[in-house]
Amino acid sequence: MSEVMLMWAAVTLYTIGTILFVFGAVFKLEKVLTAALWVSLAGLIPHGIAIGIRWVAVGHGPYLGFYEVVSSYAFASVVALGILAWIRPQLRLMGVIIMPLSVLMIGGAMLSPKAPLEIGPKLASYWLTIHVTFAKLSYSSFIAAFAIALVYLLRERAAENPSSMLSRLPDQTVLDDLSYRFIGVGFVFLSVMIVAGAIWANEAWGRYWAWDPIETWSLISWIVYAGYLHTRLTLGWRGKKAAWYALIALPVMVFTLIGVPLAYNSIHGAYLTGVK
Amino acid sequence: MAIRRTSLSAYLASPRLALGLMLYLGFYSFLGTLVAQGLATDKSVVAWAMAHRGWEPVVGALGLHRAYISPLFLVPMLLLGASTAVCAWRRTTVAAARFRALRTLRGKSTTAAFKPSFTVAAPAIPAEQALTIAETTLRALGWRTRRTGSTLTYASNPLVTVGSPLFHWALVALVVILGVGSLFRASGLMGVPVGESVPNAPASYRVLTAGPLHQWAAQPDTIGVESFELDYKYGGIDRGASPKVVVRSADGRVLKTQYVYPNSPLKYGSLIIHPNDYGLAATFVLTDTKGTELSRSSTLVDFDASSTAGTAPGELVLSDSRGQDAVRVAVSFVVPHDNGVLVPVLPRRPEAIVRFVAADGSLIGTDTLKVNDAFKFADGSALRFVGANYYARLSVVSDASVPALYTALMLALVGVTIALLFSQKALVATVSDDVDGAQVAVMVRTWRHGGAGASEIQQALLRAFESEPHDGSSD
Numbered sequence: 087m088s089e090v091m092l093m094w095a096a097v098t099l100y101t102i103g104t105i106l107f108v109f110g111a112v113f114k115l116e117k118v119l120t121a122a123l124w125v126s127l128a129g130l131i132p133h134g135i136a137i138g139i140r141w142v143a144v145g146h147g148p149y150l151g152f153y154e155v156v157s158s159y160a161f162a163s164v165v166a167l168g169i170l171a172w173i174r175p176q177l178r179l180m181g182v183i184i185m186p187l188s189v190l191m192i193g194g195a196m197l198s199p200k201a202p203l204e205i206g207p208k209l210a211s212y213w214l215t216i217h218v219t220f221a222k223l224s225y226s227s228f229i230a231a232f233a234i235a236l237v238y239l240l241r242e243r244a245a246e247n248p249s250s251m252l253s254r255l256p257d258q259t260v261l262d263d264l265s266y267r268f269i270g271v272g273f274v275f276l277s278v279m280i281v282a283g284a285i286w287a288n289e290a291w292g293r294y295w296a297w298d299p300i301e302t303w304s305l306i307s308w309i310v311y312a313g314y315l316h317t318r319l320t321l322g323w324r325g326k327k328a329a330w331y332a333l334i335a336l337p338v339m340v341f342t343l344i345g346v347p348l349a350y351n352s353i354h355g356a357y358l359t360g361v362k
Numbered sequence: 363m364a365i366r367r368t369s370l371s372a373y374l375a376s377p378r379l380a381l382g383l384m385l386y387l388g389f390y391s392f393l394g395t396l397v398a399q400g401l402a403t404d405k406s407v408v409a410w411a412m413a414h415r416g417w418e419p420v421v422g423a424l425g426l427h428r429a430y431i432s433p434l435f436l437v438p439m440l441l442l443g444a445s446t447a448v449c450a451w452r453r454t455t456v457a458a459a460r461f462r463a464l465r466t467l468r469g470k471s472t473t474a475a476f477k478p479s480f481t482v483a484a485p486a487i488p489a490e491q492a493l494t495i496a497e498t499t500l501r502a503l504g505w506r507t508r509r510t511g512s513t514l515t516y517a518s519n520p521l522v523t524v525g526s527p528l529f530h531w532a533l534v535a536l537v538v539i540l541g542v543g544s545l546f547r548a549s550g551l552m553g554v555p556v557g558e559s560v561p562n563a564p565a566s567y568r569v570l571t572a573g574p575l576h577q578w579a580a581q582p583d584t585i586g587v588e589s590f591e592l593d594y595k596y597g598g599i600d601r602g603a604s605p606k607v608v609v610r611s612a613d614g615r616v617l618k619t620q621y622v623y624p625n626s627p628l629k630y631g632s633l634i635i636h637p638n639d640y641g642l643a644a645t646f647v648l649t650d651t652k653g654t655e656l657s658r659s660s661t662l663v664d665f666d667a668s669s670t671a672g673t674a675p676g677e678l679v680l681s682d683s684r685g686q687d688a689v690r691v692a693v694s695f696v697v698p699h700d701n702g703v704l705v706p707v708l709p710r711r712p713e714a715i716v717r718f719v720a721a722d723g724s725l726i727g728t729d730t731l732k733v734n735d736a737f738k739f740a741d742g743s744a745l746r747f748v749g750a751n752y753y754a755r756l757s758v759v760s761d762a763s764v765p766a767l768y769t770a771l772m773l774a775l776v777g778v779t780i781a782l783l784f785s786q787k788a789l790v791a792t793v794s795d796d797v798d799g800a801q802v803a804v805m806v807r808t809w810r811h812g813g814a815g816a817s818e819i820q821q822a823l824l825r826a827f828e829s830e831p832h833d834g835s836s837d
Contacts (some may be wrong), residue, residue, distance in 0.1 A: 173669070207601040211625040259818075270782035274688035277778055281771045288764065290624045292636040292757045293549070297430050299395045309388035313381055350395065 089143070090200070092136035093157070096190050098162065099129030104185040111182045116254075123178040126185055127168050133161050133192070144202040149209070149218050155358055156344060159225060160191035166226040168234070171263070171314045175244050176255045180233040187229070203315055209357070213286035221281035221343060227272030227310070234265040235332035262325055265332050266318060273311045276339075280304050291353075299347040299350035303342040374441075374448040383442040387435070394429030397421050401428075434450055443537035452531035459569060460786060460809060465547075467517035467788050469766040476790050478803035479816045484827040485799040492800035492827065493793045499826045503819060505789055514791040518784070525780025532774035539770055543763025549571035552585065553662040555643035555753040556707050559586030559610065562758070582609035590640070590752045592707065594621055601626070603640045603752035609633065622756075632762040640706075643753035644693050644714050646678060651742035660695045662753050665706040671715065672697035672704045680745070689726065691745065694718040712750035784822055802827075 103126030110118030137148055137158065144150075148158035163184050172176040205214075238261045241252040255261065283304070284294040295301060314331045319321040323331065341349075347358035373379065398410035407427050411418040425432040484492035489512060497514055500507050507514035550570035552560060560566040562581050587605045594604035601623035608619040609630050618630045628635040642665040648656045659678060666674035675692040682688040694715045698705045716737060718726035729737050731747035738744045786809040793802050802823060806816040 154646070205599065207599060208624040210597070210599045210601075213625075274775075274779050274782055277775055281775060283767065284771070286625075289627065290626060290636075292634055292759045297391075297394065297399060301785070302391050302395050306388045306391055309384050309391075313384055314389075316381050316384070317379060321381070350580070 089139045090138045092132040092139070092281065093192070093196060096129045096136065097123055097130070097134035097189070097196060100185060100189050100192060101161075102320050103129060103181065104189050105107065107181040107185050109181075111179060119181070122181055122185075123167070123171055124187075126164055126181060130161065130164055130168070133157075139163065144204075146205050147215065147218065149214060150203040150205065150357055151201075152358055153195045153200045156198070158222060159343070160188045160195065162187040162198070162226040163191065163229050164231040167233075167292035169226075169232055172259075174256055177234070177264075179252070179255060180230070180237060183233040183236050184229060186232075186304045188312055208290055211286060211289060212281055213289065217279055217282045217286055220275045220282060224272045224275035224279055225339060225343060227268045227275060228336050231265045231268035231332050232336040234261050235329035238262060238265065238329040239326065239333070242329075258325070262328060265329065269311060269314055269332060269335075273308075273315060276304075276308055276311065280308060298354055299352045300342065300346050300354035303338075303346045307335075307339045307342045310338050367650055371448055375452055376445075380442065380445045380449065383438050383445065384436055387442065390429065390435055390438075393426060394435075397426045397429065399429060415660075419489060421833050430616045434502055440645075443534060446530055446537075447534045448535055450527055453530055455525040457527045461520040463789055463807075464517045464520040464523065464786070467520055467790065468520065476805040479806045480820045481801055481803045482820060482823045482827060483796070483799065483801055485791075486739045487799050487827065489793045489795045490554070492678075492802055493791075495826050496638040496791055496793070496804075496823060498804050499822050500791070500819065501790070503822055505787075505819075507789065507791070512793050514789070516787070516789040518786050518788065522780055522784040522786050525669045525782075525784065527777070529777030529781050532770050532777055536772040536774065539763050539766045543761060543767065545573040545575045546577070546674065546763065547759070547761040548576040548578075549757070549759040549761070551638055551757055553641070553643075553753050553755045554585060554587040554604070554605075554607075555645070555660045555662070556587050556590045556751045558643075558660065559584040559608070562609075566756070570754075576760065580631075582630060584610045584613040585756065585758065586610065587633065587754045587756075588619065590754060591621070593753075594623060596621070596623075596626075603637065604756075605637055605640070605756070607635055607754070607756065609635075632760050632764070634759040634761070634764075636758045636759075637754060638757040639664075639755040641753050641755065642673065642695055642708060642712075642750055644676070644695070644712075644750050645748050646691075647746045647748050648680060649736070649744050650745060653744075656743075658748075660753070661691070662755075663695055664694055665697065665704060667704045669694075671695065672699060672706075673715070686721070688721055689739075690719045690721075692719070695750065708750060711753055714750065716745075716747075 103122050106118055106122030107123060109115070110122055140154065141147055148161075149152040167178070167181050167184045167188075170180050213298055237252065237255060238258060241255065241258065241261075244252055256264075285303070287296070287301075288294040314328070317331065319330055344358070345357040346352065389533040398404070398406040400407045402408075402422070410427075414421070421427065424434060429435060429751050458552070484495070484725065487495070492766075493509070493514065495510060497507055497509060500514065500516070505516045507516045517729045533544050548570065550567035551562070551573070552567045554560050562583060563572055563578060564572065566585075586608045589606045590603070591606075592603050594601045601621075604621045604623040606621045607628050608621065609617045609628065611617055618628060620626075620628050622628050622635055622637050624636070641662055643660045643662055645658065645660045648659045650656055660678040661678040663676040665672060671694050673694045677690040679687050679695060680689040682689065695709060695712055696715065697709055698707065712733065714731045715728070717728045718729055718737065720726050720740075727737070729735075731737060733747060733749050736744040736746035788807045791802055791804045793800050795801075804816075804819065804823070806819055808815050
């Protein structure tokens with residue numbers, strides 16, 4: 087089976103998973119939600135094999151080009167959903183939020199040019215693996231926190247409807263704590279990513295920080311999430327305030343990872359656009 | 363004075379101040395990304411100013427073209443650093459107290475007096491059994507307690523308390539290291555023709571930023587380029603144009619030599635050398651009326667895709683007998699093109715296009731010189747073109763603060779990991795017999811995120827004992 091066929095198989099399974107999640111949530115069907123989770127997770131198999139095939143073929147991980155990068159973020163999102171459901175099975179409902187985003191990402195990846203980009207001399211470093219791995223880990227953590235925060239807010243709004251599907255989720259304080267924990271973990275990963283990037287930049291270019299747009303936006307993302315932790319730990323923000331913050335913070339992170347290379351003329355842009 | 367110190371300390375320790383400064387710096391950094399960064403004379407800055415004529419007066423006045431060294435950025439950054447230092451100090455004292463408390467609770471015989479967070483009755487259940495039920499219930503909630511007599515205790519490892527102070531002190535150290543390091547740091551670009559060496563001194567740099575305390579004497583004496591490969595391959599990857607750089611001591615001893623390319627700089631002490639670009643070097647010999655060589659020098663010529671010749675002229679300055687600039691020589695080459703696209707290589711038979719201008723600006727003459735051709739001046743002296751080769755533009759940085767910076771970054775990572783991923787919590791539960799059954803008194807302390815809190819534990823114990831609480835207070 088070719089890489090493209092496997093990718094389309096993943097797209098199909100993710101799409102079916104998304105439809106089942108929406109269907110299960112709207113009609114409050116627990117079994118459908120469980121099926122949706124398994125179908126979505128099944129999509130990881132062809133998706134993972136496709137990534138592996140390409141990895142072997144091009145000689146590097148999913149680091150370069152819109153197709154590879156965005157597809158791998160879709161993969162990371164579904165993995166994050168799996169982790170959430172593993173921690174608390176009721177949290178599989180988060181698929182209603184995470185799966186449409188994943189389908190959008192993998193769909194966008196499939197519509198983009200798939201020609202492999204070679205690892206040039208500037209990217210040929212073991213720091214690339216460390217840097218990119220932690221970028222994906224931090225993104226996965228933040229999207230999980232985002233989904234939990236969104237569900238938290240939806241349930242706050244639906245508090246007067248005890249029969250709501252949302253009422254079967256863990257207690258609001260548990261959701262609030264989980265969202266915080268995912269952001270805490272993501273913040274650590276983001277910090278490692280930035281530090282690894284700084285050390286790598288010194289090796290590659292002779293400066294650890296040059297206020298390149300991606301460096302600056304990484305710092306902005308770090309500040310935004312540091313602000314979340316700060317408000318929670320020192321100002322005592324909990325519940326709705328914290329959830330709104332987690333909700334607003336994710337787009338900043340996504341823009342940093344995917345938007346900045348497209349919007350700015352950056353030496354970092356090569357990883358997404360292939361332009362040196 | 364004491365009152366003022368206290369109020370300043372309280373002001374700097376304010377979480378709202380820290381948050382406000384962080385958000386301000388984040389927003390300001392964002393503004394910096396919208397504006398071309400650099401000196402007012404830089405091409406990118408000039409182009410941005412031309413394209414944004416309406417905004418340029420405001421941007422220029424605010425110094426946003428050099429956003430990250432502007433007082434609008436540095437002053438809040440320093441204030442945030444001071445705020446972080448005060449917070450770090452306060453966190454240290456709090457952490458020390460928690461460290462002692464946790465260490466006491468982890469002692470083999472915990473007899474420390476404690477104030478219960480709540481008490482739960484276990485009607486008709488013997489104390490021993492109630493303790494077992496409590497132990498099981500707490501374990502299910504993630505509290506793996508230690509049982510000693512009629513007491514259950516749990517205390518996190520006291521070392522987890524160092525996370526937050528360590529993180530904040532490391533951030534303070536980062537600000538200090540960045541500030542102090544800039545005083546000692548020097549970075550710049552120098553062009554070195556292949557086969558030549560230049561002194562590692564300010565005059566050799568085309569662009570240089572050096573801190574006032576930078577020690578030139580502590581650096582290697584010369585930097586040279588032994589050879590140059592346009593397509594250097596290593597590890598199966600084309601590393602691109604790579605010069606073989608050599609650094610020597612004052613007595614000419616080779617200190618280190620290697621090919622430099624991205625991700626493989628030459629490092630010697632605090633010195634780190636990267637390739638930045640390359641171009642062509644034209645070598646000329648100035649001779650007197652009898653043909654005796656007076657001096658020899660090389661001119662660096664950069665490739666320029668916007669020029670029809672494919673190079674931007676380099677300049678050679680000839681001095682008169684008094685050492686005054688007498689003649690300026692603009693040197694360029696015609697380099698090959700492939701389907702109209704510049705091919706940045708040394709021509710097979712290089713011909714130097716030279717243009718001589720006198721000190722008063724008048725044109726002396728122009729010529730195209732093949733190798734060993736000479737341009738004769740009116741006074742009988744001549745400038746002979748003896749050959750062309752590549753030159754490597756090297757990025758040379760000397761920054762002794764980098765190891766300290768990396769150490770601070772690593773400590774910050776360790777600190778933030780401990781602070782965010784490890785819980786700080788303590789619990790003591792004692793059981794006593796009452797006429798109606800057992801009474802379980804529980805003290806719970808959860809600092810930062812400690813998992814199940816007092817109310818959750820109380821509810822779980824209530825369910826376990828199938829009883830109503832005697833005391834509704836909670837932590």
